[in-house]
Amino acid sequence: MNTLVIATKNAGKLSEFKQMLGELPYRILSLTDFPYIEIHEDGKSFDENALIKAKTVATHTGFVALGDDSGLEVEALGGRPGIYTARYAGEDASDKDNIKKLLSEMKDVPWERRQARFVCSLALVFPEGRIFIEHGFCEGIIATKPRGKHGFGYDPIFYLPGYDKTMAELPDQEKNKISHRAMAAQKIKMHLIGT
Numbered sequence: 001m002n003t004l005v006i007a008t009k010n011a012g013k014l015s016e017f018k019q020m021l022g023e024l025p026y027r028i029l030s031l032t033d034f035p036y037i038e039i040h041e042d043g044k045s046f047d048e049n050a051l052i053k054a055k056t057v058a059t060h061t062g063f064v065a066l067g068d069d070s071g072l073e074v075e076a077l078g079g080r081p082g083i084y085t086a087r088y089a090g091e092d093a094s095d096k097d098n099i100k101k102l103l104s105e106m107k108d109v110p111w112e113r114r115q116a117r118f119v120c121s122l123a124l125v126f127p128e129g130r131i132f133i134e135h136g137f138c139e140g141i142i143a144t145k146p147r148g149k150h151g152f153g154y155d156p157i158f159y160l161p162g163y164d165k166t167m168a169e170l171p172d173q174e175k176n177k178i179s180h181r182a183m184a185a186q187k188i189k190m191h192l193i194g195t
């Protein structure tokens, strides 16, 4: 069986990929199986960072690697935090710290101006050199307080008007049908089938 290494340390992302790519004939590993690999996310865009992650892992392991760089673009903040989403409240910020910081920056923004989108860039790198990049987006609204226990990261404050729920109130299977990551993963699957 082929091996696919998800170039992430994020347990939430990994579990989503396992669910979304589970039916493919690949054994799925992640960075936790290769703890000695260091990745420097110093790209200037989601695409560059996704590619840095996947290339580093493909080079060190000799396996097919998938890099995910994702984040939140908030309209009222001119697209911030963007590629800095993970480090929004500082280098070692927790999800809770980041949510707190975003809610405080948004405290005077009225409901009708709280539009945001989740962005996901996925880079698939084959050890012999083939590269594919795909994107996915998910539109929502920044809630005024956290709600829900599912998912990870900013999910508790990402409100989906069509569901009247935050992303963290959706069961995992539902999130994995509509998320930015799901949209990008759907396209990446095409490149993994028949290889």
Ligand SMILES: O=P(O)(O)OP(=O)(O)OP(=O)(O)OC[C@H]1O[C@@H](n2cnc3c(O)ncnc32)[C@H](O)[C@@H]1O
Pocket: 007, 008, 009, 010, 013, 041, 068, 069, 070, 071, 072, 085, 086, 087, 095, 098, 118, 151, 152, 153, 154, 155, 179, 181
């Ligand atoms: O770099 P790796 O090891 O993959 O893990 P990471 O968590 O650092 O991932 P990123 O650098 O891509 O940063 C993504 C940020 O966006 C957030 N994020 C990404 N996808 C999300 C999702 O589906 N739901 C909620 N927050 C998400 C996540 O919590 C991080 O703060």
Ligand SMILES: [Mg+2]
Pocket: 041, 086
């Ligand atoms: Mg990261």
